[in-house]
Amino acid sequence: MNPSPPDxxxxxxxxxxxxxxxxTDPLPGMAEAGLLDPPPSYAAIARIKAALVERTGLPGVSSVWGGRHLVYRHFLAAGTxxxxxxWRGKALAVAISEPKVGAHPKLLTTRAEPVAAGIRITGQKAWVTNGPSAEAIIVVAITAEEAGRKRYGAFIVPRGTPGLSTRDMPGFHALRPSRHCLLTLDGCVVPADAAVGDPGSAYERLALPFRDVEDAVGTFATLGALRYAVAQLRGTPLAEQAEALGGIAGLTHVFAAGAEALVARLDAGTLRTGDATLVGLRVLAADLLDRLRTLAALLAPETPAAIRLGAILADLDATLSIARGPRQQRQVALGEAALRLQVAS
Incomplete structure (x- = not known):
């Protein structure tokens, strides 16, 4: 049963x-508040993410909290x-992308090979969200090549495994307190039962769908940020901007309805890759960000409301910049499909 909004x-x-x-550290008090037990659905994870951001003005808090639950729910659903x-209730992260090549399956090089003690994993991963604080990292690695096609497995690698090391990813300092790391696996050996899911199919069955899972649930972190931003405008001298504020409030409600529809499809197992609603919400979020920036520019910059609003807008901008290329490709694909329908008609 999903927790209700009052809960x-x-x-x-x-x-x-x-x-x-x-x-700095959002974990104190979470266990006592019942926030570390795995929520019963993606919708529950999403709604709590929104509440955390709306309460704190920190999308990174929802990333720290939600990341562990998303990885557990998505990847370990395929586990034993x-x-x-x-690993129930533990801090988990997932490592798919690699330096300079992203997450493209043809370009990944991290390998896992059987040895007497289990599985030896060697390679390097990048942009591992919450990797510095994870108790274990699920690593996607090549297990075989068949007719030039790489096959992938997913393996649970606990922190403290010999050969595993992390260092902070340079050049990205937004969304605090969430952190990203560069992960090095120098011959890390894990037992054979560390493998998650069917051997050889981890990329198409686990890694590839995870982007849509992250994006669908992540719309609620954006929703929480939008609600927080609107709240900062209350009590400010913007009485003449009622029409502009009304447009933002109305579009935020539209955004919320679309986000609810997405997680409902996710829980029902009917969310498709490149879902049009997901593409549309990303475009709508960018539009709302521009509208909020226009109003923020009317506030005296030294006021507390302006400072808080500036911080949340910067985090929203950083959120929309993550994986911008692949998400733009999905938008292009949607546009090309619309053109084909127009020609056919």
Whole structure:
């Protein structure tokens, strides 16, 4: 059963009251507030993400909290009962992308090979979200090549495994307190039962769909940020901007309805790659960001509201910049499909 909005608000309020510095470390108080047990659905994860951002103005808090639950729910759904029991409620991350090549399956090079003690993994991963704080990282690695096509497996690599090391990813300092890392696997050996899901199919069955899972649930972090931004405008001298504010409020409601539809399809198993609603919400978020920037420019820059609004808008901008290329490709594909329909008609 999904937690209701009042239940979510009560949990988030209880956590916030017990957490001394969410911008540095959001974990204190989360277990006591019941936020570390895996939520029952993607919709529950999404709604709590929105509540966390709306309460704190920190999308990175929802990334720290939500990342562990998304990885557990998506990847370990393909795992064994023993794996789910062992890692329930633990901080997990996933490593797919690699330096300079991103997540393209033809270009990845990290390999996993059988050895007497289990599986040896060698390679380097990049942009591992929450990797620095994860208790284990699920690594996607090549297990075989057939007729020039790489086959992939996914393997649970606990922190402390010999040969595993991390360092902060340079050049990206937004979305605090979430952190990204460069992950090096120098002959890391894990037992054979660390493999998750069917051997050889991890990329198409787990890694590829995960982007849509992240994007669909991530719309709620954006929703929480939009609601927080609108709240900062209350009580400011913008009475003459009622029409502009009304447009933002109305479009935020439209965004919320689209986001709810996405996670409903995700929980039902009917969300398709490149879902048009997902593309549309990304475009709508960019439009709302521009509208909010226009109003923010009317505020005296030294006021607390302007400072808070500037910070959340910067985080929204950073959120929309992540994986911009692949997401633009999906938008282009949607446009090309629309053109084909127009020609056919």
């Amino acid at each position: 979510i608000a009560a949990r988030v309020d209880a956590w916030f009251a017990a957490c001394p510095d969410p911008a 009962e023993a794996q789910r029991a062992a």
